[in-house]
Amino acid sequence: MGSVTLPRSLFARNIALLVALVIVSQISSLSVLMHFVQRPRIERAAETFAIYVQTLDDLLKTVAPDAQSALAVRFEASRQFPAGAASEPSLTWRNFYRTYQRDVFIDTLRQHLPAGMEVQWQTQGEQRLWIRAHLGHEPSWIALPVPEAAHNDGMLSAVALSLALGGLAIVTAYLIQRHINRPLRDLANAAHRLSSGDAPQALRVDGTTEIAQVSVAFNQMVHALQEADATRSLMLAGISHDIRTPLTKLRLAVAMTTPSEEHDELALSTDHYLDQIDAILQQFMDYAGSGTREAAEVGDLNALVTSLAADFAGLGHVFELTLGELQPFAFRPISVMRVLMNLMQNAVLYGRVGLSARTWEDDASHTAYVEIADRGNGVNAGDLDALKAPFKRGRSTGAHPGGTGLGLAIVERIAKLHGGELQLLQREGGGFAAIVSLTTRPGNQRSQEERGAAQEPSQVKR
Structure with a gap:
């Protein structure tokens, strides 16, 4: 058996429920009216009419023979029932009540x-109502006219008015539900902005009590998250400052030491570890900030990709460039440069071969894309989403040690800050690809619906 598919949204479900309730209430009201009000009235009228018919029949039995001819003409008397006089009309919704009313009347009349x-x-x-009465002593069919008022008492008008009131109730419920749903929609938009890294404006708390309580709780949550983020940034900045001060002194002490030949390797190793600690501290600071304080500037994304590719080429890591036509748009240059450097460093560290960088733009969704790919061993499909979590590291294939596991988490936060996202894919033929989307709309913001309409990972061309 098939199941009834309900609308997904609360708004649509409430409207459907209100419409169903109005329809059920109208049907119930009409049923009660017809069964407990109209039917007894019709039955009482039929009982009274039965008395009149029997009285008329008694009178016609005693009519003098010379007056029977005039009465026969008056009542259209006929020994046989007129052909076609009792044909039933087709039942439609327009004559449903008349048919019901007539059937109840005839059935009750026959009983009496x-x-x-x-x-x-x-x-x-x-x-007309045809009755088999007695004209004299002979049974004959006589016709009694039925006035229009006798079988049309305004019930159809009452039904039409009831349906109009039901329609008005549905429209009113729709408008009320829209008014109730407006703060819920504002709450959803604010939650989407918060998940994208933006600081949403405080929600209004002057609505209904239940909605106001939700808005107050959301505002308190946003305030607590902002305070926690500020505290984290301050804590990381303090840790970085406190650790970098002795590191600087230690680096200076190592440099001032005059190493002998047997100590050269130890000095180089010490300096390498100091560089690694400093890089780890910088990654923590980058994750804490992620460009939230940097102002967006109109720039050329292709130029930034070309410049970084040239820097990596100078280090012996050549990226094959495939640059599409991108119009200049507003983005945070330092943050986006950090995104590209993290992805290129990951490609060099984990992929090593088949390095490539590609850009393109989707005009329909107002989105620019950057893909950094390689032809290395790749990553298991089940681990792709996990790599974007903080402190999750892949396995290095080179001689360089792994980092803190914050690189892709930083990329994800910066992409969301620009109204986009980070997608991790396995490439056909082997390898790994990281695709970052950046909105080209002014203000670097876009709704969740537009983000969902952007190109899906499976649709990205290879």
Whole structure:
């Protein structure tokens, strides 16, 4: 058996529920009206009419023979029932109530008339009630006209008014639900901005009590996160400062030492470890800041990629460049340079061969893409998302030691700060690719829906 598919959004579900409730209430009201109000009225009218019919029949039985001819013409008397007079009309929603009303009336009338007195309602042409009465002592079909007011008491107008009121209730419920959903939509947008690294504006707390409580809790959470972020940055800056001061003194002491030939290797090793500690401290500082305080400037992303590729080429690591047509747009140059350097260093450290850099732009989503790829051993598909988590490191294939595991986490935070994201993919034919998207919209912000409409990892061309 198939299951009913409900709308996904709370707004659509509430509207569907309100519409269903209005429909059920209207059907229930009409059912109660017809069964407990209209039906008893029709039955009482049929009982009264049955008395009149029997009285008329008794009178016609005693009519003098010379007056029977005039009465026969008056009542259209006929020994046989007129052909076609009892044909039933097709039942439609427009004549449903009339048919119901007529059937109840006829059934009740037959119950209160003698067994031999038949009754038929003529529905074609003029509405008439045919009764098999006695004209003199001979049974004959006589026609009694039925006034329009007798079978049209404004019920259809009442039904139409009820449906109009139901429609008005649905429209009113829709407007009320939209008003209730507006702060929820603002909350969702603020949450998306917060997840993208932006500081959302404080939500309004002047709505309904329940929504206001949620807004107050969200504002408190944002304030607590901002304080925690500021405390973390201050703590890391203090640690960096306190550790770098003795490191500088230690480096100076090593440099001032006049090494003998047997101590040259130890001095070089010590200097290398000091450089590694300093690089680790810098990565912690980069992760804490991630460019949040840097102002965006209009720049050329292709030029930045070309410049960094030239620097790596000078170190013996050549990246094959495939640069698309990118219009200048606003981005944080130092932060984006940090993104590209981290990805290129990872490609050199973990991939080593088949290094490439590619850029392109998607005009539909207003997004610029940068892909840094290699033809190394790659990474297991199940580990791709885990690599973006802080302190998660891959296995180095070179002689260089691994870093802190913050490189891709820094890239992810900076990409979100620019309204984009980091995608990690396995390449067809072997290798690994990291794709960073940056929005080209002014303000470096875009909604979650637009981000979802951007190119998916499986659709990126190779």
